Amino acid sequence: MNSPRRPLIFLSVVLLLFSTEIDAQTQRPVQLEWQIPAGVKRVTKRETTLTQEMEANGLKIKTNVEQTLVSSATAGQRDAAGRTPIAQQVESLNATMTLPYEVRVNYDSSKEFKKTGTIVDSVLESLHIFSSAKWTTIVDRGLKAIAVEGNDELLATLSPEVQQSLRSQLSDETLLRNHNEMINSMPTEAVSKGQKWKRTHYVDFDLGQVMAFEKEFRYEGVVKVEGRTVDKISQRVVKVSLVVGDNPLNVKLIESDFKVESSEGVVYFDRQTGWIFQSREKTKISGAMSLEVQEKLTKAKVQLSISNRMTVK
Incomplete structure (x- = not known):
């Protein structure tokens, strides 16, 4: 008499072998390879929250920043030298800040920019200018950023105070570093x-x-x-x-x-x-x-x- 359990056992063995094969496939080394195809526009949304508490000279100073930044990047055609331009720009910016001594700053790029006549105006102006910033990053065949264009022209038009504030975000050094750190975050080997x-x-x-x-x-x-x-x-x-x-x-x-x-x-x-x-x-x-x-x-x-x-x- 045939045991009714045999088909179940056989099926279980088949499923086990099948799942083992799938698992083996998922365990194989993989190559995490970056791609920047020409004409493709990528839109990135970054949400950042930063809280700092500092105690010095008997004073406690707290800073809180909440920011949502939307930016885009569109790659152009690679030239004969292997250089690819990537047109980048900030699409929108929303920021809420509580600075030392309870100074509050609120900025929304979708609303009309107005100065307040207070000490936060320089911060607001920096945020407003950054919210529409545009530049072009040039990458080589290995997708390493080798040059930045368009940012210096923007910085040159700004007051020294605002220029100092934005230089940390829009300088050649910062923009090149930001791109290359991201590309280098993934290993080149499988x-x-x-x-x-x-x-x-x-x-x-x-x-x-x-x-x-x-x-x-x-x-x-x-x-x-x-x-x-x-x-x-x-x-x-x-x-x-x-x-x-x-x-x-x-x-x-x-x-x-x-x-x-x-x-x-x-x-x-x-x-x-x-x-x-x-x-x-x-x-x-x-x-x-x-x-x-x-x-x-x-x-x-x-x-x-x-x-x-x-x-x-």
């Missing part, structure tokens, strides 16, 4: 599930303050996100350091010691489009630093929280 790599990213906080974030990435495999098949890469900040360069306030950094309290994030890379589909990260940092301000030594304790969310269409 990666397997569980493989890790590290990269250093820099964030300019204006007035000569640049913080270096050493990040660890880990390839997690293929997943489905909103119906799209993408590669999941986890990310976290493992180390931070601060550099203070030349600045109009002549503040000098004597020493600093920062540590990462917590950090987590994820990047979803779409191999079909050759670009990031979505990403998010959240990091908390604490530390202490000694500054020389007007030839006086000032010690400060700092707590910093940064969260970012990005979507590309």
